[in-house]
Amino acid sequence: MASKDGGREFLVLFAHHNMYFNMRFQELQALAALLGVSAQELYAEAKPTALSASMAVLVRLPGGEADAKKICERSVLVKAILEVWAQGSQWTEVVEACLAQTELRRQRRQYLAPPRSICLRVESFGKTMTMEEKTAVMETLRPLFDGDEVVDLRDPDTTLWVLEEHSHRSDEKTHLGKRTRPPQRVVLGRQVAGGRSTDKKLKSGEKCFFHRYDLSKRAVLGPTTLDNELSFIMANCAGVRSRQLGMDPFCGTGGLLIAMAHFGAKLFAGEIDIRVVRGWRIAYTKNKAAMLDAARSRGLAKGPIPAADATQAANECSGSCDSASSWSLQYLRGLGLPLAVADGAGASKAPKQPNNHNAKAEKDPALTSAGGCNIFTNFVQYGFPSPEVVVCDNAMPPWRGVARGWLDFIITDPPYGVRAGAKKSGRDETKKQVVIQDVSNYIPSKVSYGEEELSEDLLTFAAASLVDGGKLVFLVPVDLADFLGIDRAAVEQDNEGARPNFHDICHPKAGRKKDPRLCVSETTRDPLLLDESRYVDFIPQHGSLQLLGASLQVLSGGLGRLLVTMQRRPR
Known part of the structure; x- marks a missing residue:
């Protein structure tokens, strides 16, 4: 769709996230600001608020599809961005509107004609459609196609969204039968960018970048580690970019720092509780394999510890290193750990570990030899530079x-x-x-x-x-x-x-x-x-x-x- 000033208009489709749905416009406006589009210029309609129950909003992006893809590359709450071909109150109106757009229909043929493959994605918001209802909608749209189109449900070149939006606030109870009210609007549009794994079932679909940092896959966690998706929403609201300087004065186990590091920022942090930073009792190992891999990638070497290189690894390991493996000096210095001084007999002597170390690491010798549960392990796991953390x-x-x-x-x-x-x-x-x-x-x-x-x-x-x-x-x-x-x-x-x-x-x-x-x-x-x-x-x-x-x-x-x-x- 083209706006009056010549810009291109797109329909941003949001995921109906139970916890963060109200944050969708705040994140979208912050990402648009990164592209140089202000909140006043962004919306093609009246500026929406959280009071809106709609899962879609019409926006104007000067950069066209390139801007749409940049937004989806970073957004957590955007499900897809569509180029709207037609919309109305019922599907017969959509078909009539598309057939009346003779010139536009010729232009859109480039996305449908062979050898390009297509896929129709029939979705409904506010109502669960049966397979019979979806089939009926596709039959209604049949006049829009010439019959020679190639359908590919696994890896299409063009994805067409066939979308119905129903009111969420309804007196009709679904357990008493099907909803009979007509939809508020129906939309037919071409997907120009996808987010939140809308194509996760497709062979070459666009995947969610933040799934890599899911808490279930993270090496070290704490009892108050911030939810992964909320961390990235907050990073987007701040417009974090590469080469910027950022900080979290209450870093805890570093959940927010991971999201900032993903976008290439140089990070500083403050934390008053040394137990959290060091991984003593407060933090715990969530992904043991990832924690061990992270340790080996940073210089875990086999063999006894040289007397001159004795360290306080026992403090970080919540115990003593075994005879099969030991930390390299470079790794310990990279974490900023002080080096213990060998005693007069030449044997390394680690200070007595206080009774506040991680209970799980104490019970598991593998965790003991791997270096404990400090927050820096997560940055090693993802290959990020360690933040500058000050206990303050x-x-x-x-x-x-x-x-x-x-x-x-x-x-x-x-x-x-x-x-x-x-x-x-x-x-x-x-x-x-x-x-x-x-x-x-x-x-x-x-x-x-x-x-x-x-x-x-x-x-x-x-x-x-x-x-x-x-x-x-x-x-x-x-x-x-x-x-x-x-x-x-x-x-x-x-x-x-x-x-x-x-x-x-x-x-x-x-x-x-x-x-x-x-x-x-x-x-x-x-x-x-x-x-x-x-x-x-x-x-x-x-x-x-x-x-x-x-x-x-x-x-x-x-x-x-x-x-x-x-x-x-x-x-």
């Missing part, structure tokens, strides 16, 4: 200040007390004072890090360290009761009228009193939850940062989280 406190960042900023983007998932408590360095004055006996091995005590204080510190750091135009992408926890007008203090037991924090909401002292009004489905279309204009009151603000967009993910227990994108204003 976000409340007292150690990073050197630069007048014009030094980071292109910051992407992070701050802890908010549900599965991982937010901590900062400090001492509880009510407790007994501790005398430090060994400064070199002392780990500073920590105290609770308030939600508002954490957000204020994060935004202050972003405003100081981001370059002009740099992006801050982070997750903000929200209580859905605030959106729905429910008094959470009255719902939760033993709250004494005080507004509970997120930890108290999930773990009330006297047990949870379930309120049916807070049992919200993750696929809800409630306007009270999806109205983006209401999010501003729940998002921390900073005068130097401009809010670009926010979208809601509904979680269990009446909680949710906002995906927020901010941009550094010009200095």
Whole structure:
């Protein structure tokens, strides 16, 4: 389709992702911005919001099919991008419209005529079509073809989408029988780019790049490792590109860093818990084979450890290396591990391992000899350069200040007390004072890090360290009761009228009193939850940062989280 200004229009078809469907426009606009297309120029219709239940939107891409393919190469939520041939309220209208377009029909013949092969993909949104219904639709479309077309269901040159869109909000219950309402619209279009493995059944189909990093295949994980798809959505919202400098000040086990590294950025990270970085108890081995392969690829050599090259591999291995294999010095230095000094007798002596190492590695000699569960192993697994990780406190960042900023983007998932408590360095004055006996091995005590204080510190750091135009992408926890007008203090037991924090909401002292009004489905279309204009009151603000967009993910227990994108204003 051609727009009035001569640009090309395409129909972007989204995957109906149960968890991240509300984020689809935020990601699409960020990817279009990478192509130089603003949100005002992108949409060929009125700018949509999360309140829209449609799985498709009409956009204008100046670069044509090349831009469409670039978007699908990076997008997580785009299922396919189509060149619309005709649309209407029923298939007879589509057939009549196509037959009336005499000149366009001749041009489209190049995609259908032999020796090119074709495939019809009949899909329905909001309704499950039977095979009989699909066959009837294809029979209705028969006049559009000359009869000499070559059909190839496994590896077609042209894929035609035959799409029906039905309303999701319907009084008709599917368990009482078939839906009889006609579709809202029907669309016939040619696929110009595919995403999310829309062609996974085809021999040469376009595959999802992020499937390679699936958590089930990753070498090392932690209990709070961010979901793989959400990590890439956040990286897309930040517009991560090669040769940029990026950071995660709450890196944990590095789930977000992996997504950033995929796009070729140079990475820095901060983490207050040394156990997470070193892989002591907190992290665990998910893919043992991948972890062992990653270790061997970085210099695992057979033979005894030379006395001069004795290391603290036992600390990282959660035990002593066996006689069959040992770490090379180059690998250990690459991870930034300090080298132990041999004793006077020439034998290597590793410091005694504290009783906080990984329990699984302790039980498995193979894991012991392979080097433990530190987060750097994942970067070795995927062949990425290791990030620069500093064990530090976000409340007292150690990073050197630069007048014009030094980071292109910051992407992070701050802890908010549900599965991982937010901590900062400090001492509880009510407790007994501790005398430090060994400064070199002392780990500073920590105290609770308030939600508002954490957000204020994060935004202050972003405003100081981001370059002009740099992006801050982070997750903000929200209580859905605030959106729905429910008094959470009255719902939760033993709250004494005080507004509970997120930890108290999930773990009330006297047990949870379930309120049916807070049992919200993750696929809800409630306007009270999806109205983006209401999010501003729940998002921390900073005068130097401009809010670009926010979208809601509904979680269990009446909680949710906002995906927020901010941009550094010009200095």
